[in-house]
Amino acid sequence: MAGSPSRHETGPGVTGEDIPQSSRTTGFTGWLDARLPxxxxxxxxxxxxxxxxxxxxxxxxxxxxxxxxxxxxxxxxxxxxxxxxxxxxxxxxxxxxxxxxxxxxxxxxxxxxxxxxxxxxxxxxxxxxxxxxxxxxxxxxxxxxxxxxxxxxxxxxxxxxxxxxxxxxxxxxxxxxxxxxxxxxxxxxxxxxxxxxxxxxxxxxxxxxxxxxxxxxxxxxxxxxxxxxxxxxxxxxxxxxxxxxxxxxxxxxxxxxxxxxxxxxxxxxxxxxxxxxxxxxxxxxxxxxxxxxxxxPADIEPEWYFLPFYGILQSIPSKFGGLLASVGAILVLFITPWLDTSPIRSARNRPVYRAGMVALVIAFILLGFAGKHHVEGVWLYVGQIATLYYYLHFLVLMPLVSRREKAALAHASALRTGEEA
Ligand code: HEM
Ligand code: HEM
Structure with missing residues (x-):
């Protein structure tokens, strides 16, 4: 019937009280927001x-x-x-x-x-x-x-x-x-x-x-x-x-x-x-x-952004080992939140971890150069040391520093409780 409100207009969910205050004031945007916020x-x-x-x-x-x-x-x-x-x-x-x-x-x-x-x-x-x-x-x-x-x-x-x-x-x-x-x-x-x-x-x-x-x-x-x-x-x-x-x-x-x-x-x-x-x-x-x-071609090499992983791939003498190590370099990032359990978050407040981070960035860049030089001559050692550090950083340094920091925090809190008592 012309002029009478349709079922949709009077149905539940579109009464004045149901429309959020923020969107009731403006015309079309208010209408839309009440239906799709x-x-x-x-x-x-x-x-x-x-x-x-x-x-x-x-x-x-x-x-x-x-x-x-x-x-x-x-x-x-x-x-x-x-x-x-x-x-x-x-x-x-x-x-x-x-x-x-x-x-x-x-x-x-x-x-x-x-x-x-x-x-x-x-x-x-x-x-x-x-x-x-x-x-x-x-x-x-x-x-x-x-x-x-x-x-x-x-x-x-x-x-x-x-x-x-x-x-x-x-x-x-x-x-x-x-x-x-x-x-x-x-x-x-x-x-x-x-x-x-x-x-x-x-x-x-x-x-x-x-x-x-x-x-x-x-x-x-x-x-x-x-x-x-x-x-x-x-x-x-x-x-x-x-x-x-x-x-x-x-x-x-x-x-x-x-x-x-x-x-x-x-x-x-x-x-x-x-x-x-x-x-x-x-x-x-x-x-x-x-x-x-x-x-x-004499020189098969990937785009620059894959070179660090290519460096890891070639640093390991076995083909399958190299593949595992380079894929593992990404996989280890998936478990990072559980390797670093220290309550201190930012490296700004973690001197040992901060030094480790600087070393990690250097290792990553060196791996890129090692990949570029096909891990030959001195680059073989550079590649292997950098690969070793990459894994040590995540699997050893992160848990160790976390443990040390947790112990230091517990010690400081015990001292504070002692002083207050
Ligand atoms: C995450 C987004 C994307 C990345 C990182 C990416 C990356 C790339 C790269 C690295 C190349 C090789 C370029 C060269 O050196 O020649 C390429 C080529 C190409 N991409 Fe993408 N792409 C992306 C999205 C897309 C999408 C959405 C399409 C199509 C729907 C597309 C279609 C193509 C085609 C047709 C080529 C071959 C032509 C050429 O080499 O210029 N890309 N892309
Ligand atoms: C296509 C790729 C990605 C896009 C478009 C993207 C986009 C964003 C945006 C817009 C933010 C908020 C602004 C900022 O913090 O810069 C953010 C935050 C974040 N992203 Fe990504 N991201 C991408 C990949 C990644 C990757 C690869 C990682 C880590 C492995 C990551 C981890 C994070 C984290 C942890 C935050 C929150 C940081 C914080 O506020 O403390 N993202 N991302």
Whole structure:
């Protein structure tokens, strides 16, 4: 009947008392918010969300990662529309993107630079977390989701590098296939499954194209879980002491939108600098030659961001041992929250752990150089010592320092109780 309220308008859940006070005042947004509280959720999580005042520049890297991910997805989609995932057509299609597609060179350059800077920002984000103890309660799940993201992005980047089907793409897939084949028992079967034959070819390219595509969008979904977990636990801070009183916090907007914005501008300048002025910094000339199964390049090496893991792989004399050690270097991050049980969070307040962190960063960089030099000559010793330290740091130093710090804290608290008595 015209003019009379519909059942929907008068039904339960839409009476004046049920509509939240915050959203009742405004017209359309209030109406929408009462039915799907996206606006109040956004306001609570991104406008008035309390952030610790003490956050330093390293807390802007998460925003950089998010923006670069979106850029990768958009440029990747545009590339995929012009790319041919076959051994016969891949290289030529990438060449056509570079030379004939309007602004295709820019698109590709953006995707390549983006991949490198994505991994660089991820390593900064990871080591920031290790330094400030961001993996400790109540942020264990946030950390675990982060490590899963790292693994997913690494696999995505590896799969992406095979797609242009240049010499490094082909021989990189060959090395990866052989490494998988080294797993005792199931190895040869898994190698055939991965390659889809005896050597890299059409099926390998199809596998990796689908993997690249789906995993990249999977990363976006998992980032959603990562950020949700962050908003439940709340951000940490460099002091390691939770910001509890309102004087120690500031609303996300405008303070942290501006701070993240500044971080993004600096990141964009770096991005444009590499993309336009130093493209050779990240591109491997050998990959501008089409894949040739009959000609092995003199120097097969992965992209720079895999070099530390490649260094570990080659430092161990056995093939399977090397594979275990390099995969283990990521797996150990999953158990980090339970290896470091010290109640002191930030390395700022943990002198021994801080020295250990400096050594870990040095070991990681040295592993990269060892990987680059194929762990030959003196690099064999450097690679082996750095691999040993990497594992010692997590499996020995973290539990030992935790035990010592817990004992020192218990001692100090006993002294205080004694003094008070
Ligand atoms: C696609 C990759 C990732 C994205 C887009 C992402 C995004 C973010 C964002 C936006 C934040 C909040 C701002 C900040 O603290 O910088 C954050 C915090 C955090 N992320 Fe990630 N992250 C990613 C990967 C990782 C990885 C690989 C790890 C660790 C292994 C990790 C661990 C953490 C932790 C522990 C925090 C909370 C730190 C704190 O406030 O104390 N994230 N991440
Ligand atoms: C996490 C996000 C992503 C990362 C880290 C990534 C990484 C990479 C890398 C390292 C390459 C090789 C570039 C080169 O040196 O030639 C590549 C190529 C490619 N990617 Fe992605 N990618 C991502 C997302 C996507 C998405 C979402 C798509 C498509 C839907 C896509 C489609 C392609 C295509 C078609 C190529 C081959 C063309 C070329 O090499 O320029 N990518 N990607």
């Amino acid at each position: 996206v606006i109040s959720a956004f306001r609570n999580e991104y406008v008035s969300f309390p952030m610790p005042r003490s956050l330093n520049a390293l807390w802007t890297v998460g925003a950089m990662l998010t923006v670069v991910l979106v850029l990768m997805l958009l440029s990747g989609l545009a590339l995929a529309m012009n790319y041919t995932p076959t051994a016969a057509g891949a290289f030529a299609s990438v060449e056509a993107i570079e030379r004939r597609l309007p602004a295709g060179w820019l698109l590709r350059s953006m995707h390549m630079t983006g991949a490198s800077l994505f991994l660089a920002a991820l390593y900064v984000h990871l080591f920031r977390g290790l330094y400030y103890g961001s993996y400790k309660a109540p942020r264990e799940v946030l950390w675990l989701v982060g490590v899963a993201l790292l693994a997913m992005v690494m696999v995505t980047a590896f799969a992406g590098y095979v797609l242009p089907w240049g010499q490094m793409s082909y021989w990189g897939a060959d090395v990866a296939g052989k490494a998988i084949g080294a797993v005792p028992g199931v190895g040869p079967f898994m190698e055939r499954l991965f390659l889809g034959g005896d050597q890299p070819g059409d099926t390998t390219l199809h596998h990796l194209f689908v993997l690249h595509f789906t995993l990249a969008f999977g990363v976006l979904g998992v980032v959603g879980i990562h950020v949700a977990a962050l908003h439940v636990a709340g951000p940490g801070n460099p002091t390691g002491v939770p910001a509890k009183v309102p004087e120690q916090t500031l609303p996300f907007h405008p303070y942290f939108t501006v701070k993240d914005g500044l971080g993004l501008v600096v990141f964009a300048i770096l991005f444009a600098g590499v993309m336009f002025f130093l493209p050779g910094l990240i591109t491997e000339p050998e990959n501008y030659r089409p894949a040739n199964p009959l000609h092995t």
